[in-house]
Amino acid sequence: MKITLLGVGAVGGWLAAGLVRGGAEVALLARGATLAALTEHGLRYTADGRAEHFRLPAAEDPAALPPPDLLLVCLKGQDVPAALPLLRRAIGPGTLVAAVQNGLPWWFTQGFGGPVAGRTLASTDPGGALAAALPASRVLGGVAHVGSLVEAPGAIRLMKADRMLFGDPSGGHAGALAALVGALRAGGVPAEAVPDIRREIWLKLWGNATMNPLSALSRADMLAMLDDPGIDGLIRAIMAEMAAIGAKIGLPIDQSIEDRLVVTRRLGAFRTSMLQDLEAGRRLELGPILGALVELADLTGEAAPVTRGIEGLTRLLAARLGQGGA
Numbered sequence: 556m557k558i559t560l561l562g563v564g565a566v567g568g569w570l571a572a573g574l575v576r577g578g579a580e581v582a583l584l585a586r587g588a589t590l591a592a593l594t595e596h597g598l599r600y601t602a603d604g605r606a607e608h609f610r611l612p613a614a615e616d617p618a619a620l621p622p623p624d625l626l627l628v629c630l631k632g633q634d635v636p637a638a639l640p641l642l643r644r645a646i647g648p649g650t651l652v653a654a655v656q657n658g659l660p661w662w663f664t665q666g667f668g669g670p671v672a673g674r675t676l677a678s679t680d681p682g683g684a685l686a687a688a689l690p691a692s693r694v695l696g697g698v699a700h701v702g703s704l705v706e707a708p709g710a711i712r713l714m715k716a717d718r719m720l721f722g723d724p725s726g727g728h729a730g731a732l733a734a735l736v737g738a739l740r741a742g743g744v745p746a747e748a749v750p751d752i753r754r755e756i757w758l759k760l761w762g763n764a765t766m767n768p769l770s771a772l773s774r775a776d777m778l779a780m781l782d783d784p785g786i787d788g789l790i791r792a793i794m795a796e797m798a799a800i801g802a803k804i805g806l807p808i809d810q811s812i813e814d815r816l817v818v819t820r821r822l823g824a825f826r827t828s829m830l831q832d833l834e835a836g837r838r839l840e841l842g843p844i845l846g847a848l849v850e851l852a853d854l855t856g857e858a859a860p861v862t863r864g865i866e867g868l869t870r871l872l873a874a875r876l877g878q879g880g881a
Contacts, residue, residue, distance in 0.1 A: 559623035565703040567629030568711030577742030582620040583613040592709030602713035618646035632843030636696040655697035658843025663684035669805040678846030696752035722752025767829035770867040792861040803855040
């Protein structure tokens with residue numbers, strides 16, 4: 556399987572290392588400092604005290620790389636719309652796209668029923684250009700449950716790998732899904748194929764929509780937020796509002812808020828990706844994580860006052876610091 560990976564960051568680097576170990580032919584799309592580091596040093600990967608180096612084809616221009624069977628996109632959700640011209644150049648007529656990101660992806664409302672079916676969410680796909688060019692029928696969706704970080708351009712450190720989930724929202728690419736998951740598993744990544752990838756995306760967002768923005772606003776880790784009665788109340792309010800939205804769009808959440816927070820607490824003093832982005836001066840994943848929920852609340856008639864308030868506060872913070880997300 557020939558795979559081109561775009562987004563050699565904390566998640567993308569982890570997946571690239573696993574795919575190479577699993578026998579896939581991997582090439583990397585990168586630019587700037589990351590491309591320079593990959594060209595000079597290769598992909599550097601550290602896990603459990605063991606360092607590995609992978610020399611892989613890397614380029615800024617897709618034409619310089621072999622035509623892929625699969626384009627694996629591991630960009631931040633707010634960066635995907637601007638990358639559409641590059642995505643168009645990277646794929647051929649038979650290329651599938653596998654997207655791994657936090658929040659709701661551009662294809663999420665395509666191909667299932669309910670009041671938001673087929674609606675374009677401006678927070679994830681302004682103008683609907685992504686959905687038109689890369690519909691759900693040619694996409695595999697991914698959800699990463701992993702703790703990893705970029706130590707330097709092209710240098711990835713894995714802290715804890717839980718699960719890497721992939722699914723086929725259109726149901727038309729069982730062979731490619733099996734090949735991707737098989738290569739990852741052979742390479743030591745705990746990958747699984749799931750029957751309903753939208754549900755998995757929604758369940759992860761149930762946690763991200765609270766912990767990410769509240770950590771950016773408070774500059775606190777997850778354990779500190781859970782231990783604060785006031786923030787704990789905000790967390791529960793947002794989760795309840797999101798559960799109400801999910802019930803209306805056909806994605807009811809069976810787990811109780813209490814049970815989910817027990818699981819979250821086990822992660823300990825974890826610093827969310829949005830807090831890390833804030834401290835590093837990077838754009839925040841606000842649109843795909845919270846902006847999309849506000850849009851879904853509008854479409855379903857849900858008031859969601861706490862979600863709207865936290866989204867507004869985080870958006871103003873990002874704008875004030877010059878880190879506005881999509």
